[in-house]
Amino acid sequence: MxxxxxxxxxxxxxxxxxxxxxxxxxxxxxxxxxxxxxxxxxxxxxxxxxxxxxxxxxxxxxxxxxxxxxxxxxxxxxxxxxxxxxxxxxxxxxxxxxxxxxxxxxxxxxxxxxxxxxxxxxxxxxxxxxxxxxxxxxxxxxxxxxxxxxxxxxxxxxxxxxxxxxxxxxxxxxxxxxxxxxxxxxxxxxxxxxxxxxxxxxxxxxxxxxxxxxxxxxxxxxxxxxxxxxxxxxxxxxxxxxxxxxxxxxxxxxxxxxxxxxxxxxxxxxxxxxxxxxxxxxxxxxxxxxxxxxxxxxxxxxxxxxxxxxxxxxxxxxxxxxxxxxxxxxxxxxxxxxxxxxxxxxxxxxxxxxxxxxxxxxxxxxxxxxxxxxxxxxxxxxxxxAPTLTTKVASFDPRTIGLPTTTAAPIATSTTIPGDTTVPGNTTVAPTSTLPRRSIQSVMWEGDSVAFDSAPGVLAAFQAAGLTASYHGFVGTGITPRKGVDTHAIFIQPVLDEHPDVVMLQFSGWDSDFPEAEQQAAFTTYTDAILGSGAALVFVTMPPGDPAKVTTDYAYMLGLAQDLHRTRPNDVFVLDANQQLWGTFAYDITGDGVPDRKKDGVHVCPQGSALLGNWLVYQFADLFAGVTPAPAADWAGGTWTSEPRFNNPAGTCS
Incomplete structure (x- = not known):
């Protein structure tokens, strides 16, 4: 050569x-x-x-x-x-x-x-x-x-x-x-x-x-x-x-x-x-x-x-x-x-x-x-x-946040979620218990950064319904422990300290980074602690992501939650917001020109947060006693819509 x-x-x-x-x-x-x-x-x-x-x-x-x-x-x-x-x-x-x-x-x-x-x-x-x-x-x-x-x-x-x-x-x-x-x-x-x-x-x-x-x-x-x-x-x-x-x-x-x-x-x-x-x-x-x-x-x-x-x-x-x-x-x-x-x-x-x-x-x-x-x-x-481009968060009319199209409490039964699409073959199963509905006065919302961005609207909806509501979580992590992150302190200890009647956990794609055995152990540790505290546990599916940008899989955790619901139908519920609320991915699911999702294709904007909060509070009204949803116009236009999280990164909800 x-x-x-x-x-x-x-x-x-x-x-x-x-x-x-x-x-x-x-x-x-x-x-x-x-x-x-x-x-x-x-x-x-x-x-x-x-x-x-x-x-x-x-x-x-x-x-x-x-x-x-x-x-x-x-x-x-x-x-x-x-x-x-x-x-x-x-x-x-x-x-x-x-x-x-x-x-x-x-x-x-x-x-x-x-x-x-x-x-x-x-x-x-x-x-x-x-x-x-x-x-x-x-x-x-x-x-x-x-x-x-x-x-x-x-x-x-x-x-x-x-x-x-x-x-x-x-x-x-x-x-x-x-x-x-x-x-x-x-x-x-x-x-x-x-x-x-x-x-x-x-x-x-x-x-x-x-x-x-x-x-x-x-x-x-x-x-x-x-x-x-x-x-x-x-x-x-x-x-x-x-x-x-x-x-x-x-x-x-x-x-x-x-x-x-x-x-x-x-x-x-x-x-x-x-x-x-x-x-x-x-x-x-x-x-x-x-x-x-x-x-x-x-x-x-x-x-x-x-x-x-x-x-x-x-x-x-x-x-x-x-x-x-x-x-x-x-x-x-x-x-x-x-x-x-x-x-x-x-x-x-x-x-x-x-x-x-x-x-x-x-x-x-x-x-x-x-x-x-x-x-x-x-x-x-x-x-x-270089001038700064317009980064003002788009405002929305709270009156557009109407009644959910469904108020039944859907229980996801499919065990497969391909990527970020809606759950295929999903069926709605009514709770099988004949016991009186549990009366609740307080709820806690938990999850990763998607739950963090969703929290203002979710908390506002439940507070307007007369409940005490709080959020706990951490960006970039699910309930599966990882190096340098104390998931017990993030997800479990707040429940033991505040004693909410219901804990809502939004599934996280971060758990899928770990082997199934580690996810199983984390799930068992988490659910034993939450249910052991006397709280009911409600799992909520993530909104679908933009398939051109992200791939998020939480099918294994979803399957574990479904199995636990079948074992304890009075205490554990799985709400499929993915299919019942969000449907196929869109940045503007309401078609009103105001973004419901951030430009990253994963997180939510103020209107998306309000939509989720409104949907959840109506699901809870069917599942539990003591929940009276307030009209969205009473709470969806609050000061929470201008929180910095909705402009991070700058312009993502403009």
Whole structure:
């Protein structure tokens, strides 16, 4: 294989990586996000190879020159994106997207976007948030931090007599430490810290670095020396080895779900990165293989050549080119997204990246610094000067919150909820007890962030009906315990302290992050405590989410609740608000032009909160004595409608 062929094959590998990410962000490849790990491993291998060559040639590393080359290669395209992203969101995005862009630009400029995401509590898997246009820059921040630290470490170690051995030992130690940190820090209900942390992701980059340090390509070259036959056993073994890795990577891309797979943090990322690093190392030899020929086909080479710009621009374009904005769906929407982001990538490559890298303009460092200063001023200017889009929460007429279409107490009997749609095959079963209805004076509403946003309207409805009502819960968690969250203190202790007559628990999709055995144990602990306190327990289904944005499954918990109702029909009830109230997902289910759901497709706006509260209080009037619903006009227009939660993120209910 010629030297140029090796470079082209690695370009093809880059192209494959970026295509995986593109398909993932389009919702078509569940494990395509692992393309980022392929980038990491490839970068670690190539950069370390360059540093080794420099130490062997000069005896040291010119760190300043290395940094200058890296920044000249990477920074201009990022600056162009950062200059453009705030105006793009102002012109075509939503208020939350503009707000998130303005907050994320400076961390992205400083290459600390990953830590910004972590400290902001952002969820990379975008389950419950309006997508931020710069959330994808976390991976570039991790790489750039590596580019700053790794050559400096090379510089220090190059002065040691056995520098290569020392660097290899240090690399192995860091990989082990990083992998252990990911294992320890992983939280299935909030995996972002483990997924985006520099300390936890260093192992993915350093696995590529390790293969460069041990000289794997040279070892393969020596093993193959003199083997000219295409069918020599060693060459056949290399072919089989490469394609086995490709098959394993492909399997992971098609089957792994990053939001729920704990195996990734427990060695999965390491295995995938090791596979990517081995592919890079075996492709960087003179042995021509079938995989090398596949990776050098023009489409993959072209994708690899513009992969950096394509990665930069694809996500902001994706979140603007949505089915809501364009009217396109399926592959038509995918084609539009790919075409627009590829056009931006090609423009970035030929107008910005390539000319600056080749010093066709901004040839001197002084010119480059001047250009940097202008870009930084422009970026800060867009953040400061961009007007804030209208974020006022839409008001509604309380008189539109009329009587529910059904006032029977529905008991969900289906045990399957596919995604976020309504419960199929659902039937309504009246309570089987012939005992007098329990008289109640107080209720408690519990749940996660969906219940939190619903709480003001729910509490207002019950208080207007003459009951004492309170809310307790926690964002980002169901009743299943997770690391760092005391679910007993959140969901059980308030019941023991306040002694409500009825506890309402809204199901949470967060419980499904855990194995069924853990959900079963949590359910038993919770229900034993609530029923043991003397309270009745009412489970309420979540509103369906926007199927284009979220996937929430609480079918297992629903089945447990149904079973418990059949065992204790006088004390446990399951109310299917999903089907009886919300129906098929819509942002405006009443059709009055006022949003009932937030733009994230999960949470509720004031009118949605009022609709749920009104529906629930009428269900309770049938189930329990002592509940007299008040007309919605008496309570649905209260000051609770302007609570800050309904404008978080800004403009989400406008």
């Amino acid at each position: 010629k030297q140029n062929d090796r470079v082209l094959a690695l370009d093809g590998l880059r192209g494959l990586a970026v295509i995986g990410v593109l398909f993932f962000h389009d919702g078509r490849l569940s494990g395509g996000f692992l393309g980022v790990d392929l980038f990491f491993a490839l970068s670690g291998f190539l950069i370390t190879g360059l540093l080794i060559d420099e130490v062997r040639r000069t005896g040291t590393v010119n760190v300043l020159r290395f940094w200058e080359r890296r920044f000249r290669r990477l920074l201009p395209a990022v600056l162009a994106l950062l200059v453009a992203v705030v105006p793009m969101m102002y012109l075509w995005g939503s208020p939350p997207q503009l707000s998130s862009a303005k907050h994320a630009v400076i961390p992205a400029l400083l290459y600390v976007a990953n830590w910004h995401e972590i400290f902001q509590g952002a969820d990379y898997w975008a389950l419950f948030t309006d997508p931020s246009p710069l959330t994808h820059l976390w991976s570039l921040a991790v790489e750039q931090q590596f580019y700053v630290v790794w050559p400096a470490l090379f510089l220090l170690v190059s002065r040691v007599r056995r520098w290569l051995f020392t660097m290899t030992a240090a690399c192995v130690a860091i990989i082990i430490t990083s992998g252990a940190l990911m294992w320890v820090l992983y939280d299935p209900a909030n995996p972002n810290r483990a997924y985006e942390g520099t300390d936890t992701r260093a192992s993915s980059i350093l696995l590529g670095a390790l293969l460069a340090l041990i000289g794997l390509p040279a070892i393969i070259e020596r093993l193959g020396r003199g083997d000219g036959s295409r069918f020599h056993p060693r060459r056949v073994a290399l072919e089989l080895f490469q394609w086995t890795i490709v098959a394993a990577i492909a399997w992971s891309w098609f089957t792994v779900d990053g939001a729920t797979s704990s195996g990734l943090a427990h060695g999965g990322f390491l295995l995938h990165s090791a596979g990517g690093a081995l592919l890079a190392a075996t492709l960087a030899t003179s042995w021509p293989t079938t995989l090398q020929r596949v990776l050098t086909i023009a489409p993959l080479r072209g994708a690899g050549a513009v992969s950096y710009g394509w990665y930069l621009w694809h996500w902001p374009i994706y979140i603007l080119l949505t089915s809501e904005h364009t009217g396109w769906h399926g592959w038509a929407l995918t084609g539009a997204r790919w075409s627009a982001s590829l056009a931006a990538a090609v423009a970035s490559y030929y107008l910005i990246e390539s000319p600056i890298r080749r010093r066709q303009w901004m040839a001197t460092n002084r010119m480059a610094l001047a250009g940097l200063a202008v870009a930084v001023v422009a970026i800060i200017g867009t953040v400061v000067l």
